[in-house]
Amino acid sequence: MPPLMLVCITIALHFFPESGGLCSDDNTTNIAPIFLVTFGSGSATFSSATPANFSFTTTYQQAFTIPIEDGYFAFTNAIPNVNTVWHTGALDHTPNDIDGYMFLANADPNPGQFYRGTVNNLCIGERYEFSAYLTNLVGPFGLAKPSVIFQIRTSTSDNTLIGQLDTGEIPEYSTMTWTNHVTIDFRFSFLRANITRFWYSSEV
Structure with missing residues (x-):
C-alpha cells in the first residue's frame, strides 16, 4: 500500500520592529496570512478545479474520481471510501468549512514535486513564516509513511535556497490528525529591493 498524504498550505507574515523600512507601515503591521490556499469548496466529492485555478504547478x-493511483492527486471534500486502511469520511483541516476541499496526494515511490507556487510583493528586510498542515490518511496499520521536503527559494535565475525543512515520516493515528509539521522563518534582507517574490516547492 503506497503512503497517502493530505496537505493544506498557509503562509503568514510577521512584523518585527527592527525590520527594514522598504515597505509602508500598512504592509509591515499586518500579521494575518498574506497567502492562503484552501482549495475551495463544493458538494461534489471531487472538485473539477485544477492547479491553475490556485496558481501552482505539480x-x-x-x-477526478477513484481510484487515486501512485503519483496522482485529487481535490476532495472527504476521504473516499476505497480502502479499509484509509480514514474514510474524514474532512479537511479548516474548522467549520462546510464541504471544503483538501489536497489529497498518493505519494509516488519516486519523489516528485506535488506543489510549486510563487508569492509576489514581499518586503525586503521583513520576516516571514511558511507553514503547512499535513496528515497521513492511513490508519495505524504499520504501512509505509510519507515524508515531505519543503524549500523556499528566491525567484532570481539562480533560485537561491533560503529555507528548507524535512518533515520526516508523517505518523499514523487511529483518527485522522492534522498537524502543523512545517514552520520556516526567513528574511529578505540580503536581496535587492526589486526582488519581491519567492517560490516554494515540496517533494513527497
Whole structure:
C-alpha cells in the first residue's frame, strides 16, 4: 500500500520592529496570512478545479474520481471510501468549512514535486513564516509513511535556497490528525529591493 498524504498550505507574515523600512507601515503591521490556499469548496466529492485555478504547478497527475493511483492527486471534500486502511469520511483541516476541499496526494515511490507556487510583493528586510498542515490518511496499520521536503527559494535565475525543512515520516493515528509539521522563518534582507517574490516547492 503506497503512503497517502493530505496537505493544506498557509503562509503568514510577521512584523518585527527592527525590520527594514522598504515597505509602508500598512504592509509591515499586518500579521494575518498574506497567502492562503484552501482549495475551495463544493458538494461534489471531487472538485473539477485544477492547479491553475490556485496558481501552482505539480509533477503529479490529477484524478477526478477513484481510484487515486501512485503519483496522482485529487481535490476532495472527504476521504473516499476505497480502502479499509484509509480514514474514510474524514474532512479537511479548516474548522467549520462546510464541504471544503483538501489536497489529497498518493505519494509516488519516486519523489516528485506535488506543489510549486510563487508569492509576489514581499518586503525586503521583513520576516516571514511558511507553514503547512499535513496528515497521513492511513490508519495505524504499520504501512509505509510519507515524508515531505519543503524549500523556499528566491525567484532570481539562480533560485537561491533560503529555507528548507524535512518533515520526516508523517505518523499514523487511529483518527485522522492534522498537524502543523512545517514552520520556516526567513528574511529578505540580503536581496535587492526589486526582488519581491519567492517560490516554494515540496517533494513527497
